[in-house]
Amino acid sequence: MPGERILLGHGSGGRLMHALIRDLVVKKLGNPVLKELADSATLEFKDKLAFTTDSFVVSPLFFPGGDIGKLAVCGTINDLAVSGAAPLYLSLAFIIEEGLEFSILEKVVDSIASEAKGAGVKIVTGDLKVVESQAADKLFINTSGIGRIVSRRRLSFANIREGDRVILTGNIGEHGLAVLAKRKGVDLGFKIKSDSACLHRMLLALIRGAYGIRFMRDPTRGGVAATLNETAESTGLGIVIDEASLPVSSRVRAACELLGLDPLNVANEGKAVLVIGREGAGKTLAALRRNPLGRNARDIGEFVKAPKGRVIMKTSVGTERLIDMPLGEPLPRIC
Amino acid sequence: MPGERILLGHGSGGRLMHALIRDLVVKKLGNPVLKELADSATLEFKDKLAFTTDSFVVSPLFFPGGDIGKLAVCGTINDLAVSGAAPLYLSLAFIIEEGLEFSILEKVVDSIASEAKGAGVKIVTGDLKVVESQAADKLFINTSGIGRIVSRRRLSFANIREGDRVILTGNIGEHGLAVLAKRKGVDLGFKIKSDSACLHRMLLALIRGAYGIRFMRDPTRGGVAATLNETAESTGLGIVIDEASLPVSSRVRAACELLGLDPLNVANEGKAVLVIGREGAGKTLAALRRNPLGRNARDIGEFVKAPKGRVIMKTSVGTERLIDMPLGEPLPRIC
Numbered sequence: 001m002p003g004e005r006i007l008l009g010h011g012s013g014g015r016l017m018h019a020l021i022r023d024l025v026v027k028k029l030g031n032p033v034l035k036e037l038a039d040s041a042t043l044e045f046k047d048k049l050a051f052t053t054d055s056f057v058v059s060p061l062f063f064p065g066g067d068i069g070k071l072a073v074c075g076t077i078n079d080l081a082v083s084g085a086a087p088l089y090l091s092l093a094f095i096i097e098e099g100l101e102f103s104i105l106e107k108v109v110d111s112i113a114s115e116a117k118g119a120g121v122k123i124v125t126g127d128l129k130v131v132e133s134q135a136a137d138k139l140f141i142n143t144s145g146i147g148r149i150v151s152r153r154r155l156s157f158a159n160i161r162e163g164d165r166v167i168l169t170g171n172i173g174e175h176g177l178a179v180l181a182k183r184k185g186v187d188l189g190f191k192i193k194s195d196s197a198c199l200h201r202m203l204l205a206l207i208r209g210a211y212g213i214r215f216m217r218d219p220t221r222g223g224v225a226a227t228l229n230e231t232a233e234s235t236g237l238g239i240v241i242d243e244a245s246l247p248v249s250s251r252v253r254a255a256c257e258l259l260g261l262d263p264l265n266v267a268n269e270g271k272a273v274l275v276i277g278r279e280g281a282g283k284t285l286a287a288l289r290r291n292p293l294g295r296n297a298r299d300i301g302e303f304v305k306a307p308k309g310r311v312i313m314k315t316s317v318g319t320e321r322l323i324d325m326p327l328g329e330p331l332p333r334i335c
Numbered sequence: 336m337p338g339e340r341i342l343l344g345h346g347s348g349g350r351l352m353h354a355l356i357r358d359l360v361v362k363k364l365g366n367p368v369l370k371e372l373a374d375s376a377t378l379e380f381k382d383k384l385a386f387t388t389d390s391f392v393v394s395p396l397f398f399p400g401g402d403i404g405k406l407a408v409c410g411t412i413n414d415l416a417v418s419g420a421a422p423l424y425l426s427l428a429f430i431i432e433e434g435l436e437f438s439i440l441e442k443v444v445d446s447i448a449s450e451a452k453g454a455g456v457k458i459v460t461g462d463l464k465v466v467e468s469q470a471a472d473k474l475f476i477n478t479s480g481i482g483r484i485v486s487r488r489r490l491s492f493a494n495i496r497e498g499d500r501v502i503l504t505g506n507i508g509e510h511g512l513a514v515l516a517k518r519k520g521v522d523l524g525f526k527i528k529s530d531s532a533c534l535h536r537m538l539l540a541l542i543r544g545a546y547g548i549r550f551m552r553d554p555t556r557g558g559v560a561a562t563l564n565e566t567a568e569s570t571g572l573g574i575v576i577d578e579a580s581l582p583v584s585s586r587v588r589a590a591c592e593l594l595g596l597d598p599l600n601v602a603n604e605g606k607a608v609l610v611i612g613r614e615g616a617g618k619t620l621a622a623l624r625r626n627p628l629g630r631n632a633r634d635i636g637e638f639v640k641a642p643k644g645r646v647i648m649k650t651s652v653g654t655e656r657l658i659d660m661p662l663g664e665p666l667p668r669i670c
Contacts, residue, residue: 013556013602014661018565038491039552040385040418042484049384050375053426053479057464057471083375091388091479095430127477129392131668136392137470142462144388144426144479149377156373217374221348230353267348326349333466 004102011096011130021128024106028113033124041124043089043146050085052076053144059333061104061139063182065194068141069111071269071335074198075220076145077119081200082216082272084155084207085147090116093127093142100138108139119198151207157234159214164303165281166239167274169288170195170296172224173252176266179334188255197270202291209287212280218272220335222326225264227273228311229325239311241301265326267334339437346431346465356463359441363448368459376459378424378481385420387411388479394668396439396474398517400529403476404446406604406670409533411480412454416535417551417607419490419542420482425451428462428477435473443474454533486542492569494549499638500616501574502609504623505530505631507559508587511601514669523590532605537626544622547615553607555670557661560599562608563646564660574646576636600661602669
């Protein structure tokens with residue numbers, strides 16, 4: 001019903017909540033496991049599992065290229081995929097501000113349903129809380145996920161060796177800038193769309209292809225700079241990247257210059273950083289580029305013995321620059 | 336450091352967030368799986384699993400008998416236990432309002448660590464978001480959980496038959512009243528403590544005891560009235576309960592009369608409703624009463640052919656009263 005709003009009673013365990021869950025959530029996300037509305041979903045497994053959780057507090061809820069529902073599905077799927085796991089099951093927990101328009105919640109649930117279906121994952125358990133007006137900002141979503149580990153060797157920092165290559169699966173900075181521009185109402189003169197996407201099919205194909213992937217991570221909050229710094233610190237090796245090889249679109253470059261941002265610090269939601277043995281890098285790049293989600297993949301650098309735990313960028317003018325761990329994202333609530 | 340507060344940067348993926356996670360969360364909850372800070376936890380299983388999720392938005396964060404951290408651990412553990420699963424692994428996701436005192440977060444993490452340790456579960460993966468001041472109310476927590484199904488027969492509505500008994504594991508209404516009194520500053524002249532507790536050991540012992548448990552559920556939001564109504568509706572049978580047998584402490588009874596509440600509608604966080612074949616009810620009650628968490632357990636009624644899907648209470652004065660599904664909890668944000 002147009003204009004209908006969420007009431008506190010919708011989160012209170014009674015008739016209103018049951019109607020909302022049945023008529024909206026189960027109707028759109030329904031599968032035999034979820035439909036039972038049991039306290040837990042019962043799942044059959046005989047394998048090694050990955051388990052992850054992520055809360056989404058992005059503001060605004062809708063932005064060019066995505067929305068909080070798409071992020072909540074793809075973000076958790078990507079966390080499983082970079083751990084070498086095929087995503088299977090998601091949980092879905094809403095915290096809703098009283099007064100939220102029902103149609104907004106419906107649009108988000110539609111987006112979740114469509115992304116989950118496209119990605120081949122099932123939402124099997126959930127929760128819904130409503131808090132008073134101004135006790136939350138519209139809508140927060142938590143998705144936790146379970147996947148089946150498909151990589152024979154565990155993907156881990158510990159696999160990384162000197163000489164290993166660093167591959168970025170595509171252009172960086174698009175998600176953070178899309179959200180920032182939409183939130184602040186900045187007119188850049190052109191549109192930047194979030195790269196929000198589920199990467200599991202592309203990444204798991206690389207693992208199955210046995211190119212020698214050592215480690216993967218999705219550079220979300222803190223951007224590529226945070227991911228590279230974490231990786232360097234954990235391995236005790238250094239990373240040298242080549243500025244000229246960084247995949248940055250001309251729009252992102254222009255927007256970052258305008259806004260005083262470094263694209264390396266800006267969040268991505270549809271990219272992965274891969275570490276791979278030197279011999280497999282070429283095949284990996286070729287495989288990535290055959291996939292629309294990886295068509296701008298680039299080999300951006302390598303692991304070196306020193307400086308330990310540091311990330312150095314060789315700039316296009318021939319100098320070297322330290323890429324530090326950002327103190328924080330330039331922008332809160334980008335995911 | 337006393338007086339230190341959470342900043343937006345603590346949720347931004349950079350150096351501040353990493354320090355907070357390492358120095359607070361991992362230090363207190365640490366185990367080999369969590370310590371890796373991978374995107375997903377890797378877990379070994381060769382069994383049937385249960386998977387559940389719950390967000391906690393209780394206000395205030397601390398109340399007699401518990402706090403949001405204890406609720407977040409025990410609530411999710413109880414959801415697994417009533418599904419017949421031994422809880423093993425939890426995820427932990429914080430949404431924090433900027434400016435929250437660091438010491439409050441620390442107290443909550445201490446409580447989580449202590450409950451998880453006591454319950455024998457491991458927190459293996461997590462997430463931390465910070466939103467601007469007034470975009471959330473202090474602190475919300477999501478815990479998702481994985482357990483191994485130990486019941487040979489699946490616990491389900493579908494097992495319930497006419498003549499089955501309904502057992503309540505203890506006194507009702509304590510959690511909701513404790514939170515309400517604390518939040519509103521109501522002086523009842525006596526203290527009511529939340530019953531918040533992890534029930535898995537007691538409930539799983541009943542399952543292992545093979546007394547013939549058909550179904551279990553924890554009557555949280557909406558109280559026992561909501562749980563009984565859900566169960567009756569799902570089975571297509573009716574439930575007749577006996578008012579005289581309802582386990583309600585004299586304090587809760589007095590407080591409910593004072594506040595105009597029905598203890599059947601008030602939330603519990605350390606109780607379960609059990610459905611069991613008539614022949615096993617006595618043994619189940621005896622087993623429950625040997626456990627401090629079940630010492631006030633009572634057989635409160637039975638499943639009947641009619642009225643279908645309805646819950647009827649035989650009152651102490653000899654009349655019958657329809658116990659309806661509550662429209663909502665009397666109080667939002669009790670869990």
